Amino acid sequence: MTFEIDPWTRRRFLQLTGMTGAGITLGACASEPESPAANPEAKAPSPVFNEPATKLSGDLSILLWSHFVPSHDTWFDSFAKGWGKKVGVNVRVDHIDVENVPTQIASEISAGQGHDIVQYIATLSQFEPAVLDLADVTQEASNRHGEQLAICRESSYNPHTDKFYAFAPGWVPDPGNYRKSLWEPAGFPDGPSTWDDLLEGASQIYRSKDIPVGLGMSQEIDSNMFGHALLWSYGASVQDENENVVLDSPQTIAAVEFAQKLFNDAMTDEVFSWTSSSNNEGLIAGELSFIINSISAWRSAQETNPSIANDTFFVPALEGPEAALAAQHVMYNYAVPKHAKNPDAAKEFLLHFTDNFGLTTYHSRLYDFPSWPSLAPSLDDWLGDDPFGAKPADKLSFLGDVETAAEWSASIGHPGPSSPAIGEVLGTYTLPNMFARVTRGMSPEQSVKRAHEECERIFARWRQRDLIGGG
Amino acid sequence: MAEMVSDAPTRQTLAGARQRLADRDGFLAWIFLVPTVVYIVVLVAIPFFLAIAFAFSDVTAGNPSYDWVGFENFRRVFADPVFWQSLRNTFVFTVISMLLIVVFGKVLAMVLTADFKGKWIVRFLVLLPWTTPVALSSITWLWLLHSIYSPIDWVLRTVGLIDDNSYFLGRPALAMGSVIAVHVWRLVPLAAVIMMVGILSIPDDLIEASRIDGAGFWRRLFEVTIPLTFPLIAVAALFGAIFTFTDMAVVYILTAGGPTNSTQVLASWSFTRGIAGGDIGQGAVIALFLFPLLLAAAVLILRAVRKVETF
Numbered sequence: 001m002t003f004e005i006d007p008w009t010r011r012r013f014l015q016l017t018g019m020t021g022a023g024i025t026l027g028a029c030a031s032e033p034e035s036p037a038a039n040p041e042a043k044a045p046s047p048v049f050n051e052p053a054t055k056l057s058g059d060l061s062i063l064l065w066s067h068f069v070p071s072h073d074t075w076f077d078s079f080a081k082g083w084g085k086k087v088g089v090n091v092r093v094d095h096i097d098v099e100n101v102p103t104q105i106a107s108e109i110s111a112g113q114g115h116d117i118v119q120y121i122a123t124l125s126q127f128e129p130a131v132l133d134l135a136d137v138t139q140e141a142s143n144r145h146g147e148q149l150a151i152c153r154e155s156s157y158n159p160h161t162d163k164f165y166a167f168a169p170g171w172v173p174d175p176g177n178y179r180k181s182l183w184e185p186a187g188f189p190d191g192p193s194t195w196d197d198l199l200e201g202a203s204q205i206y207r208s209k210d211i212p213v214g215l216g217m218s219q220e221i222d223s224n225m226f227g228h229a230l231l232w233s234y235g236a237s238v239q240d241e242n243e244n245v246v247l248d249s250p251q252t253i254a255a256v257e258f259a260q261k262l263f264n265d266a267m268t269d270e271v272f273s274w275t276s277s278s279n280n281e282g283l284i285a286g287e288l289s290f291i292i293n294s295i296s297a298w299r300s301a302q303e304t305n306p307s308i309a310n311d312t313f314f315v316p317a318l319e320g321p322e323a324a325l326a327a328q329h330v331m332y333n334y335a336v337p338k339h340a341k342n343p344d345a346a347k348e349f350l351l352h353f354t355d356n357f358g359l360t361t362y363h364s365r366l367y368d369f370p371s372w373p374s375l376a377p378s379l380d381d382w383l384g385d386d387p388f389g390a391k392p393a394d395k396l397s398f399l400g401d402v403e404t405a406a407e408w409s410a411s412i413g414h415p416g417p418s419s420p421a422i423g424e425v426l427g428t429y430t431l432p433n434m435f436a437r438v439t440r441g442m443s444p445e446q447s448v449k450r451a452h453e454e455c456e457r458i459f460a461r462w463r464q465r466d467l468i469g470g471g
Numbered sequence: 472m473a474e475m476v477s478d479a480p481t482r483q484t485l486a487g488a489r490q491r492l493a494d495r496d497g498f499l500a501w502i503f504l505v506p507t508v509v510y511i512v513v514l515v516a517i518p519f520f521l522a523i524a525f526a527f528s529d530v531t532a533g534n535p536s537y538d539w540v541g542f543e544n545f546r547r548v549f550a551d552p553v554f555w556q557s558l559r560n561t562f563v564f565t566v567i568s569m570l571l572i573v574v575f576g577k578v579l580a581m582v583l584t585a586d587f588k589g590k591w592i593v594r595f596l597v598l599l600p601w602t603t604p605v606a607l608s609s610i611t612w613l614w615l616l617h618s619i620y621s622p623i624d625w626v627l628r629t630v631g632l633i634d635d636n637s638y639f640l641g642r643p644a645l646a647m648g649s650v651i652a653v654h655v656w657r658l659v660p661l662a663a664v665i666m667m668v669g670i671l672s673i674p675d676d677l678i679e680a681s682r683i684d685g686a687g688f689w690r691r692l693f694e695v696t697i698p699l700t701f702p703l704i705a706v707a708a709l710f711g712a713i714f715t716f717t718d719m720a721v722v723y724i725l726t727a728g729g730p731t732n733s734t735q736v737l738a739s740w741s742f743t744r745g746i747a748g749g750d751i752g753q754g755a756v757i758a759l760f761l762f763p764l765l766l767a768a769a770v771l772i773l774r775a776v777r778k779v780e781t782f
Contacts, residue, residue: 270618
């Protein structure tokens with residue numbers, strides 16, 4: 001018996017379109033973009049395994065962000081589980097959206113149960129009382145790999161309490177990304193190298209091509225990074241090295257005035273609605289001439305808009321009147337909560353992960369940099385001849401090596417530690433709002449004063465808790 | 472066999488006891504109430520009393536241990552201009568949203584009670600915004616109002632109404648308007664359904680009589696329909712107010728409180744201060760301000776309903 005199906009019945013049509021739609025959706029979700037390189041595995045470093053100091057057993061649960069480079073997570077999950085099999089520990093890895101990590105950690109700490117290792121891409125200093133001191137892990141990593149970069153140490157250590165509230169095995173630089181085809185005609189073929197260059201070139205590009213600069217002044221993390229970089233370049237900062245608030249200064253006012261001018265001449269109101277992916281989206285869409293971001297926007301463009309990717313180049317931190325400093329784009333903070341059921345396995349895993357940080361750098365497509373420069377000995381070669389299809393292949397050579405990139409980068413608390421007070425200043429977006437208010441008509445002096453008072457209130461509270469110095 | 476015989480009276484006794492329990496209204500009432508009471512105690516009462524306790528403590532995201540600090544958190548919250556801005560915004564959003572929800576809900580309810588072809592499909596579609604989870608619909612609106620890719624901007628540009636993007640979420644007034652619009656969009660269907668029930672309960676002969684007496688559409692609306700359905704309009708307004716007042720998802724997803732805190736509301740500022748900033752004590756103080764205001768709104772509206780019912 002045979003059944004004939006009329007291909008043009010309404011039911012059949014709906015079935016076909018439904019199935020096609022579902023297929024396309026599933027395909028899009030399932031197919032992770034592949035690297036444009038022909039055979040990148042050929043250059044991947046070999047894994048290293050050191051026997052744990054003690055006999056391990058039980059379960060180990062790890063909470064971390066969903067990496068901006070998805071191939072990293074695929075690698076990490078099998079890497080962690082592979083280690084677990086070798087040492088007799090059952091490893092579980094949970095990835096969640098980066099925006100939700102602090103909320104998840106806070107709720108686990110409040111409940112007194114949850115993951116054995118928690119990770120975030122910015123300081124976890126606000127959780128200091130609820131986490132273990134990881135001085136032993138940091139010390140052991142330094143014994144194995146040499147001296148840790150100061151920027152990473154400052155982002156995981158509280159000098160006031162003498163506690164390593166986190167372990168920072170890696171970080172991500174935050175260079176400027178510019179479109180060469182736009183900046184060349186503006187007289188800057190190698191992009192801007194100072195904030196004044198940025199103002200001059202970006203204004204010209206905006207006037208002639210109607211393409212703005214994308215530096216956020218919104219309630220999100222990239223806006224915080226831009227704000228700090230601008231402040232430091234003008235010789236200003238939220239705190240001094242002794243953790244006293246010093247925001248209200250002529251240098252801060254000058255930085256705010258500069259931001260106001262840059263906004264008026266080269267930006268649009270979109271920067272006030274910025275989210276953490278807005279600058280990526282704008283660059284990839286060809287709608288922005290310059291952003292401050294890691295290499296992730298460009299890596300995404302390699303897959304989704306290759307012509308923009310090939311036209312995107314990088315510059316290190318822009319130079320201001322006093323310095324050329326950028327904030328770290330990401331600072332990996334791994335913490336072991338006091339409620340962790342398997343702290344020994346957690347510490348051993350962190351050491352094993354650090355031993356293999358060269359693999360992390362590679363599988364994140366050179367996004368993640370190690371805190372110990374010796375951990376990625378091939379990095380110079382990769383940056384000079386990108387294994388993932390950069391055109392030209394030496395596009396990332398401006399990063400030089402880990403130490404060179406660290407020279408123009410600073411921890412978020414610079415020139416002091418990344419304390420819980422600094423964490424709250426970040427979390428409540430004090431700096432982006434300070435810059436944004438001025439573009440809305442408030443005088444720079446008033447706006448800076450208001451931000452200073454806000455910081456004073458925050459610092460006073462944490463000082464009262466005896467978690468920061470100064471005062 | 473002997474055992475079976477001896478079991479028979481016991482079973483009968485048990486069955487009798489069960490029957491007697493099933494007949495006891497008081498017992499049944501408590502059984503049926505238990506799930507609701509447990510729900511309210513666990514998810515409303517305990518968090519509420521915890522918030523009061525935290526408001527007088529030094530609890531932080533990283534240190535749940537309890538230290539009494541008196542009114543210190545209140546003093547700090549009152550000294551913060553963002554708190555007052557959030558309080559003002561909460562009122563502005565709630566009042567404007569509530570008015571629009573009632574007006575559009577009423578219009579929609581009248582449309583949905585009218586007789587036309589495809590009424591059921593229209594009713595189903597109209598209810599969709601209410602049934603969609605708020606986080607999902609807010610993400611959709613985030614895309615619709617996007618500064619670069621907004622399809623609304625694209626349409627407006629294509630028909631020549633604007634030259635440049637609108638930056639809905641980047642300009643304070645437009646951002647506030649966008650938040651209100653999304654609240655109205657998602658709550659109007661609920662209000663419409665509530666008011667539809669009222670309209671459908673008006674006896675047809677009453678409408679017919681007013682028609683025969685020469686009352687036109689507007690007169691019937693203001694002198695018959697609205698007075699008779701006022702209790703339900705008040706209920707719809709109460710729901711609209713409560714859902715807008717307590718919601719943080721729309722603000723948090725669309726603007727995160729920006730630009731420059733111009734769309735910050737009590738719920739979102741409480742979250743930002745308490746969780747993102749780590750100061751749970753201050754976050755609790757801010758959240759507590761929702762309670763007296765909500766209580767006052769609920770009492771006022773329910774009183775108005777009772778007044779009308781006694782007429």
